[in-house]
Amino acid sequence: MDDLPGIIRHHIAQHGGWLPFDRFMAIALYEPGLGYYANARAKFGQLAKDGSDFVTAPELTPLFGQTLARQVAQALAASGTDEVWEFGAGTGALALQVIEALDALGQPLRRYTIVDLSGSLRERQRATLGAHAERVHWADALPDTLHGVVLGNEVLDAMPVRLLARVGGVWHERGVALDAAGALAWADRATEARPPLEVDGEHDYVTEIHPQGEAFVRTLADRLQRGAAFLLDYGFPEAEYYHPQRAMGTLICHRQHRSDSDPLSDLGEKDITAHVNFTGIALAAQDAGLDVLGYTSQGRFLINCGLLDVAQHADVRQNAMMQKLVNEHEMGELFKVIALAPAGTGAAWLPLGFAAGDRTHRL
8 A cells, every 4th residue: 555545544444443633743744755744745934835834933944953952062061071972863954963062162063862753864874974974873762771962943743642522521532433424524433532631611722632742751761861852842831732622623734835734634734733832741740750941932942042142144145044043933932942961960050042031930
């Protein structure tokens, strides 16, 4: 079977005619050779005419990675480590920026390891990072123990989510089935699952819960012995995420720099993503033995890390891109940063990125 819709229909049949959305999302994004992140289709770039669907901060401007490298350098020094692990490295742009910025700061890495499920993206990363091939390695999973700094830029939002729908006052789990014509269609089943925060009102309400993202953090807690993790993504604390007025949830698709809300169409040709519940990530981390070192907006984090100093010799275009990173109506407020470290190990140092404007109390 070599077509994605056919594979999903097969899985629906295997699951008795109903496929949970998180399983559907995993196939649509990661099915080998066919899923959105596993096929050779262009994904990252600033222009739709180039065939790309969206742009991430490292592709927007190298100032992003050069500034983040200042935080990485501090964390490496504080933990006495010399390795970075990056999850979901995209084109390799962030890795290149961090490696070269650390070299310029006089704190070269011994190793930069990328964990990425996409074979096509791995090849692109190898091309991007060819000049540093002796230090860059790829892994399929974490080792039993990990020492170093972990980076994840727009990783949590790409992890499959479960969909919950309150319809007529009754909570359901929303999945995927086949309609009478054999087309993919939404189908709800009554469930005992609930959002972590009670949603006021009786109005119909759709939202997401994030067991896979939280499981990822627990796995990280189990392996990270020394170092810190910095996760950057779009999302909210729990009280905002499950606000009664957010009745349509956060699930969204991206294709050619346009957004839509129909993940059941154009399978493998567009991204499917949901915002991050950072409270859930923080609680999962703490329950598994990690401390939350800080939580704030991307704009505040980058400014704290010295973005303005890094950009002082930037040209007009780069300065314009810098504004997109920090402005509240661009990426600066929607994107957040959370830092985690093994319990008790972060007490002796305050990460640069949270020196002012820390919002941990809002989680």
